Amino acid sequence: MNTELLKKAHERIPSVPVLVNLISKRTRELIEGKKPLIKPESFDEEKVDTVLREIVEGRLISEVDFDAIARAEDAKNRWDKHALTKPFYAD
Numbered sequence: 001m002n003t004e005l006l007k008k009a010h011e012r013i014p015s016v017p018v019l020v021n022l023i024s025k026r027t028r029e030l031i032e033g034k035k036p037l038i039k040p041e042s043f044d045e046e047k048v049d050t051v052l053r054e055i056v057e058g059r060l061i062s063e064v065d066f067d068a069i070a071r072a073e074d075a076k077n078r079w080d081k082h083a084l085t086k087p088f089y090a091d
Contacts, residue, residue, distance in 0.1 A: 005052035006044075012055055013062055022062050026051045 013019045030036060030047040039060040040050050054060040 001046065002049050002052060005049060005056060009052045009055040012058070015064075018062050018064070019081065022055070022060065023051050026060060075083060 009023075010016070010019060013022065027047050030050060036050050038050065038057055040077045041053075053058065
């Protein structure tokens with residue numbers, strides 16, 4: 001894995017978990033035979049380097065669904081509130 005490409009990709013997608021998941025998923029897609037979004041530099045270029053270049057060149061992006069995050073937080077807060085009012089086991 002090219003560390004310079006990784007640093008540049010991290011600048012474009014600062015969230016490490018999002019970056020790792022994006023790289024992982026896209027690398028699997030390339031291994032399964034999907035076409036790259038950019039021309040590989042060489043025939044034997046590692047798939048992960050191709051993915052990193054796709055990110056660096058802006059061909060591959062990640063969107064964050066803030067509404068989904070808010071819904072998950074709301075559900076967690078409701079669960080925590082409910083869990084605190086009910087005993088966990090019967091006396």
